[in-house]
Amino acid sequence: MAGLGITGPAAVLLVGLSFRSAPVPVLEKASAAAADLASLEQDMLDGDCVTEALVLSTCNRMEFYVATTAFHPALDHVVETVAFHAGIPATDLEPYLYVRYADKAAEHMLTVASGLDSMVIGEQQVIGQLRSAYQTADANGTVGSTLHELTQRALRTGKRVHSETEVDVAGSSMVSFALDHALSELGATDMVGRRALVVGAGAMASLASTWLGRAGVEHVTVANRTLSRAENLADHARQAGVAASAVPLTGIPGVLAGVDVVVSATGAVGTVLSGEDIAGAQASHPHRMVLVDLSMPRDIDDAVTGDGDQIRLLNIEELTTLAGDGTRDEAAARAVVAGELSEYLEQVRVQSVVPTVKALRQRASDVIDDELGQLIRRTPGMSDQDHAEVTRTVRRVVDKILHTPTVQVKKLGSADGVNYAEALAVLFNLPAGSSAPVSRSLEPGDAGLARIGNMLSGEAS
Structure with missing residues (x-):
């Protein structure tokens, strides 16, 4: 085949x-x-x-x-x-x-x-x-x-x-999976008394904000390139009873010193959070921070971890290793x-056998038309009534012969690894393109x- x-x-x-x-x-x-x-x-x-x-x-x-x-x-x-x-x-x-x-x-x-x-x-x-x-x-x-x-x-x-x-x-969403691990890294069971920064304002950022609120976070800051979108997500958090504020991406350095968890989920191409940003925050207020990078390409530079053990970075690569199956x-x-x-x-x-069936019936119709045309030429004395009756009879015979294979090809399709539509196309030498893919x-x-x-x-x- x-x-x-x-x-x-x-x-x-x-x-x-x-x-x-x-x-x-x-x-x-x-x-x-x-x-x-x-x-x-x-x-x-x-x-x-x-x-x-x-x-x-x-x-x-x-x-x-x-x-x-x-x-x-x-x-x-x-x-x-x-x-x-x-x-x-x-x-x-x-x-x-x-x-x-x-x-x-x-x-x-x-x-x-x-x-x-x-x-x-x-x-x-x-x-x-x-x-x-x-x-x-x-x-x-x-x-x-x-x-x-x-x-x-x-x-x-x-x-x-x-x-x-x-x-x-x-099985939870990747957001909740990642943030569960973030809590573990903080040695905590909830976010009560803690503050967080969410970078981005899309679906994943929204999920992160919701998760943090349910975990009892004290305050969420939302940062986004478009401030109005950050304000919108912060407003949703406030409506859910969570204290929240919004800043543009340029406002991130001024927020970092006061947060325990950073979740970044943007569509940016390039680094959003650098090693210098984190180093500056730690210089003014040394404390344990967990950074969760859910973006592809990555938002957070690997250099943020520096030389100390105060900063923990969880990115897609590590989360892949941590995730379990089943x-x-x-x-x-x-x-x-x-x-x-x-x-x-x-x-x-x-649906895939329809072209084969159409091609087969068209081939049969062409043969009928050709043979009936020859019959008319050989029997000039045949009446129109007799010609119509012969035509009906021939078409009924052909329809009955084709009925079983056309029904079966629709029923069988590619059963048992055999492409019956393709076999039909080959047997009747039908036009290329009338059989189904493999x-x-x-x-x-x-x-x-x-x-x-x-x-x-x-x-x-």
Whole structure:
């Protein structure tokens, strides 16, 4: 059978790297600021075989989903585009990438949306990040029916996992996970009598502010490049009964000497908090401080720890090591994912065979028209009534012959690893592009991800 390089119905290709596959420095280079996502997605569409694009960017993963009609050129194009935006050679990036195609890409997105591929199993924040990624791509005009249907299924799956299982009882969001460790570093069980600084005003900063309030923090200062957004988050804290104030980023040095915990979660490219900032604060008021950096690229310079032991920095790299796997209800959550995936793939299977069925029926119609035309020429004396009856009879016979294979190909799809739609296309010599794609996964370390034509071409489906 034909290999993955054939042109066919659009399938989803995922190229990604995350805390599981890549070290933080590589993740930092590959990450894209929110303002750059639109241009990155548009560049993805520049590939001739890429019809849709969506980028999921979080503090510990970058995933590039595209709808494509040809596996090999799409994979090359996506890897080269990511490498160009990251400013590093594709060959340096490839060892850290994982690739999912068709069924495997769908399974991965559903698993991610359910919090089952997160540092902290069961965390809920990623579902909001996926929703935001979809909204960004939709506003950018880079998603169509293929990625729309997959993303909506993933969001539905994530909601079901969190409402129907207890997978997130033990698993918290990355924010609460990090701040739990911050408290441990302070040797405390709550934030009563302590002050905190939150840098940023987005979703993660808001979660941090809420967590600190619930932990009994005495005062929260919110710092942000746009002061009005910092004021807005501080106002929400005050409405929740927490004393709060707002400052611009330039006001951070004046606040540091009086805080015990700093949480930084911005979309900035470059250092927000330097070693000099912390050294200045410690010079005026030496005290134990815990700094939590939830940003990618990192906000806080490693130099903040200095030579002493008063400063503790928790960043994504260390939190990755600290995070544990598994919760008491993970099996139930994975069962939900499996059920939703099965329904989704059945829907895709039915849709994917439509071109084959249409092509088969068109081929049959063309044969009927040709044979009836010859019959008319050979029997000039046939009446219009007799001709109409013969035509109806021939079409009924052909419809009955085609009924079983068309029903079966929709029912079977790619059961047992056999692509029946593709087999039908080959048997009847139907036009190229009328059969469904093949599922595939590639892990980091597979030789030459963007050069794997020889490895995959010619494989049976």
